[in-house]
Amino acid sequence: MIDQALLTVQDLEVEFASKGALGRNKHVVKAVNGVSFSINKGDTFGIVGESGSGKTTTALAIMRLVKATKGKVSLGDMVLTDLHGEALRRARRQFQMVFQDPFSSLNPRLRARDVVAEPLAMLDRSNKDNARELEEVFAQVGLRPEQMDLFPHQFSGGQRQRIALARALVTRPELIVCDEPVSALDVAIQAQILNLLKRIQRDLDVTYLFISHDLGVVQYICDWIAVMYLGQIVEVAPRASLFSYPLHPYTLSLLSAVPSASPGTKAWKAITLKGEPPSLINLPTGCIFADRCPVMQPECQKSPPALQELSDGRRVACHFVEEKEGTVQNTLTGGLEMINVLT
Ligand SMILES: Nc1ncnc2c1ncn2[C@@H]1O[C@H](COP(=O)(O)OP(=O)(O)O)[C@@H](O)[C@H]1O
Ligand SMILES: [Mg+2]
Incomplete structure (x- = not known):
């Protein structure tokens, strides 16, 4: 850098x-x-x-x-x-x-x-x-x-x-x-x-x-x-990347709640969060967002995802983010295209 x-x-x-x-x-x-x-x-x-x-x-x-x-x-x-x-x-x-x-x-x-x-x-x-x-x-x-x-x-x-x-x-x-x-x-x-x-x-x-x-x-x-949730950063990205292809389901849900900020695809608009964040006194053992995540998987309640760093410097804490051959996607939040992180 x-x-x-x-x-x-x-x-x-x-x-x-x-x-x-x-x-x-x-x-x-x-x-x-x-x-x-x-x-x-x-x-x-x-x-x-x-x-x-x-x-x-x-x-x-x-x-x-x-x-x-x-x-x-x-x-x-x-x-x-x-x-x-x-x-x-x-x-x-x-x-x-x-x-x-x-x-x-x-x-x-x-x-x-x-x-x-x-x-x-x-x-x-x-x-x-x-x-x-x-x-x-x-x-x-x-x-x-x-x-x-x-x-x-x-x-x-x-x-x-x-x-x-x-x-x-x-x-x-x-x-x-x-x-x-x-x-x-x-x-x-x-x-x-x-x-x-x-x-x-x-x-x-x-x-x-x-x-x-x-x-x-x-x-x-x-x-x-x-993007912070319950005292932790769940995603960090340059502005353009965050708004054009959010990778954490929580970021996606925040964006879909703001009409002007949300990208136009149906998949993105479909997300509404249920319930309240869990208590800070008694944090979940797995992913802190699991209870409210619209695409939660059994694995999410077992182990917390690391805040993994991608090749463009952005970081995201979700088990289902994959980067290969210069592209990145969240395999659970369908509707997102594989986007070349280098563009
Ligand atoms: N002085 C304090 N004593 C006890 N709890 C606090 C204190 N300040 C903040 N908190 C708690 O810490 C959490 C984070 O608060 P805060 O940093 O103000 O959040 P935000 O600015 O994102 O709204 C909240 O649950 C809040 O109640
Ligand atoms: Mg504040």
């Missing part, structure tokens, strides 16, 4: 202890269960999945905002999971985050300029005159200089996400983690923010980890996409 990985996540696990009624019956919730992926510099890597699949917890563990139970996260030469105290605080300028809710994520008592300057203050630069940097970053997110003196409640949701993005950009980070950054916004405003993210990436070569439950949004902005 010529492309250089900026962020590398290896075998990340996050467990939460959850107490039952009256503090008895302590359970361990495996919110993130062996997640691995890497993102090339300047790319946008998406994580998509239903609510509760572990997307936010993955983001927070990478950001060192929740504790990883296991695993290694590296950003360039820095091993983020090894950093503590002062070293971690200094490293934070390289990785920043935009949260989902533009209303609760900004301190209501601070003026926009001070909200955006917060990360600089954390870097002990509060005494320095940072007026020029602030003006520059406000312009980059499409806000006017006079808006710097307003309070968050004086802005619309879309404008607040611009402020959140300015705050993330102000330390000139290499990586920005965006967790559902447009999910709380009207559709028309969503497009504006997504286009802004794209423009900023073109201008500043920043790398994004972009999390969303919305396949349409992910399809619009991401270069590579990982």
